[in-house]
Amino acid sequence: MQPSEPSPTHPMRYKMTHLVRSLQKQITSRIESLEGPNGARFLVDKWTRTEGGEGISCIMQDGDVFEKGGVNISIVASKAPEGMLNHMRARKREGIEKGKNYEMFVAGISTVMHPRNPYVPTVHFNYRYFELREEGKGENEEPVAAWFGGGCDLTPVYLFEEDATHFHTTIKSACDAHDQTYYTRFKSWCDTYFHNTHRNEARGIGGIFFDDLEEVKGGKSKEELFAFVKSCGESFLEQYIPIVEKRMGMRWGEWERRWQQVRRGRYVEFNLVHDRGTKFGLATPGVRIESVLMSLPLTARWEYKMVPEKGSPEEKLVNVLQHPREWA
Numbered sequence: 320m321q322p323s324e325p326s327p328t329h330p331m332r333y334k335m336t337h338l339v340r341s342l343q344k345q346i347t348s349r350i351e352s353l354e355g356p357n358g359a360r361f362l363v364d365k366w367t368r369t370e371g372g373e374g375i376s377c378i379m380q381d382g383d384v385f386e387k388g389g390v391n392i393s394i395v396a397s398k399a400p401e402g403m404l405n406h407m408r409a410r411k412r413e414g415i416e417k418g419k420n421y422e423m424f425v426a427g428i429s430t431v432m433h434p435r436n437p438y439v440p441t442v443h444f445n446y447r448y449f450e451l452r453e454e455g456k457g458e459n460e461e462p463v464a465a466w467f468g469g470g471c472d473l474t475p476v477y478l479f480e481e482d483a484t485h486f487h488t489t490i491k492s493a494c495d496a497h498d499q500t501y502y503t504r505f506k507s508w509c510d511t512y513f514h515n516t517h518r519n520e521a522r523g524i525g526g527i528f529f530d531d532l533e534e535v536k537g538g539k540s541k542e543e544l545f546a547f548v549k550s551c552g553e554s555f556l557e558q559y560i561p562i563v564e565k566r567m568g569m570r571w572g573e574w575e576r577r578w579q580q581v582r583r584g585r586y587v588e589f590n591l592v593h594d595r596g597t598k599f600g601l602a603t604p605g606v607r608i609e610s611v612l613m614s615l616p617l618t619a620r621w622e623y624k625m626v627p628e629k630g631s632p633e634e635k636l637v638n639v640l641q642h643p644r645e646w647a
Contacts, residue, residue, distance in 0.1 A: 330458045331465070331541055332396075332424050335448040339392040339428040340375075342552050346390050346430060347377050349556050353384045353563060361390070366607060371397030372425075376610050379432075380617060384439075384567055388432035389613035399423040399451060402602065407451075407464070415463060420454035427469075428552065429596075431614040432559075437476045437579035438569040441523070441586065442559050443614065444471035445596065446552050448545075465541065466533035467548050470505065471555065472513055473562075474523030474586060476579045478636045480646075482562045483524045487646035490527055493554040497547040498539070502647070505529045510643040515589050520640040522589045527551070578633055580620030587619050 325334045347361050354360070359382030367373045372395035379388045399421040407415055415421065427447030434441065446469035450462040473486045487506070494501035509528035514521050534541045590597050600611035627633035 327542075331448060331545060332426060332450065332458065334545060335426040336394050338549055338552065339394070339426055339446075342428050342555075343375065343377060343390050343392050346556065349560060350379065350385065350388070350390070350432065353560070353567070354379075354382050358383055359385070366610075368395060368397065371395065374607075374610070376607070376613065378613060382435070384434060384436070384563065386433050386435040387617040388430075389610075390428070390430045391610055391613060392428045393425065393610070395423070395425045397423065398454070400602075415451070421463065422452050422454050422456075424448075424450045424452075429614075430555070433583070433616040434563065434567070436567055436569060437571050437575040438479075438566040439563050440473050440475035440482065440566075441583075441616075442471070442473055444526075444552075444555055445469050446548050448548070464533075466531045467544050468530040468532065469548065469551065470509055470526060470528035471551070471558065472509055472523050472526035472528070473559075474582075475636065476582045477575070477632055478524070478639055479566070482565070483644075483646045485562060486524075486526065486558050489554055489558040490551065491647040493550040494527065494547075496550060497543065501529075501547070502527065506645075506647075513589065515585060515593065517592070518585060518588070520585070520637065521643055522586060522640075524639060524646070525643060577620065580618060581622055581625055582636075583616045583619035584621045587615055590614055 323337075325337050351358070351360055359379050361377040361379050364376040364378065365373070366376065372393065374391065374393035374395075377390045379385050381387075403423070404415055404421060425447060427445060429445035429447075431443045432441065446467070448465070448467050450465035452460065452462045471490060473483065475482065491502040491506075494505065505527035506525060509525045510521060512528045513523065513525065532544055534544065539547075597611060597614070600606055601608075627637055
């Protein structure tokens with residue numbers, strides 16, 4: 320059920336729940352419009368957790384424009400697992416005492432779209448809110464810890480510099496409206512995070528990434544941070560859809576498809592080897608494996624020592640992945 324439009328007095332968990340539900344509806348509707356009136360549609364899979372919480376996984380597969388993709392939301396409210404609390408203490412989170420029970424709340428949206436045409440880039444974004452409370456405390460009590468996290472990034476198979484510029488410029492505008500330092504900080508963080516260290520190359524051409532963004536004394540309020548996250552989420556369609564519309568009609572052949580499959584293999588490697596979100600999901604009690612692994616493409620390929628030819632479009636992409644650039 321979609322919560323009504325939140326008021327300023329509503330708790331943050333209500334506001335974030337409303338945001339992720341609204342974004343899911345907007346994005347799935349726009350993606351389906353690209354498939355045309357008789358094209359693929361999202362399978363809507365609503366679920367609940369025995370431990371507490373619910374979600375909606377919207378999955379598209381075998382479309383003309385998108386071979387596979389997902390727009391998933393989850394609203395989880397349950398007892399915080401001890402393993403998670405230990406991990407948070409190890410990250411020097413204050414106020415999380417041993418011997419006490421805590422309840423967690425997480426609301427987030429995660430989107431990954433893998434296009435069929437190799438000239439259309441894969442895209443990923445997620446935005447989430449997390450809070451931790453002592454067991455038995457009400458929603459009007461201040462949580463022990465609360466923060467926002469998320470980001471967006473673009474993974475082309477073939478590099479079009481104007482597309483990279485558009486993607487980055489759009490999210491930079493969203494960042495600049497809230498803090499002139501955000502884009503530079505979070506773009507650098509993204510380049511560092513989405514990196515296949517075992518390949519010495521980035522997963523894609525980046526975007527922004529941030530975690531543990533929280534209210535601090537003398538800094539941004541929780542409301543200001545929420546407004547920033549909301550702007551980022553609402554920028555997604557403008558970041559990505561114009562690129563899809565520009566490239567989806569381009570002709571491609573067997574070689575382009577083969578290169579796309581190889582690059583998808585690198586995408587899978589990052590998600591399964593390095594991504595903290597995947598590891599967090601798999602470690603969460605009552606995890607829905609299908610939801611966690613929806614980020615993986617329908618098909619991929621691993622070839623032994625496939626090296627692009629000198630001066631080729633494929634080499635141009637790899638050079639940028641090995642040496643991240645500024646785009647905005």
